[in-house]
Amino acid sequence: MMLRASVAAAVLASAVVAAGCGSTAPAAPTPVPAPAPAPAPQIPSLVGEWRSLAEVSFDEPNGWKGRYSCPGSWSITSQTGREFSGRAGWQGNGFNGDRYCSYSGGLSGVVNPDGTLTVRFDPIFRTRCSEMDGDGTMSGSMNPDGSATVRTNAVAATCIHDPLGHPVKVTRTFVMTIMRRV
Secondary structure: OHHHHHHHHHHHHHHHHHHOOOOOOOOOOOOOOOOOOOOOOOOOOOEEOOOOOOOOEEEEOOOOEEEOOOOOOEEEEEEEOOOEEEEEEEEOHHHHHHHHHOEEEEEEEEOOOEEEEEEEEEOOOOOEEEEEEEOOEEEEEEEOOOOOOOOOOOOOEEEEEOOOOEEEEEEEEEEEEEOOOO
């Protein structure tokens, strides 16, 4: 009888141990929630009044270089999504700068979420140039301080810029930085 009680106790103990061990299969991993999607990039708003500092440059094949400062302003009156429009004007600083910088006209452009932008002036800013390669499009980007810098590519042009009014073949560039008026 003792043997039978010992065998019964051993079977019962084995059953309890086996039941307590659980499954030998690995536990399922805890699901990790997907990261939240990044917010959509914001398109910079350009609507408002901007002051501009610009430089128009002429380089002749003979080595002569002319640089003229052209301060002025932009007024961006409308922006729908990435597209903006408004007016721009600038003038020179004195006799030479006035001749090469005077401008007033419309502007339109596109600004991207990464801050890159393109702008066109209507009419094209020609700076006393009767012939000019390209369509006058300026491209650039927003700067960390909230200003923006745009430029044309260097283009071949025929411009009047000698004292006697003779046309001269030059390479022309135009660079402008705009800063929001506060």
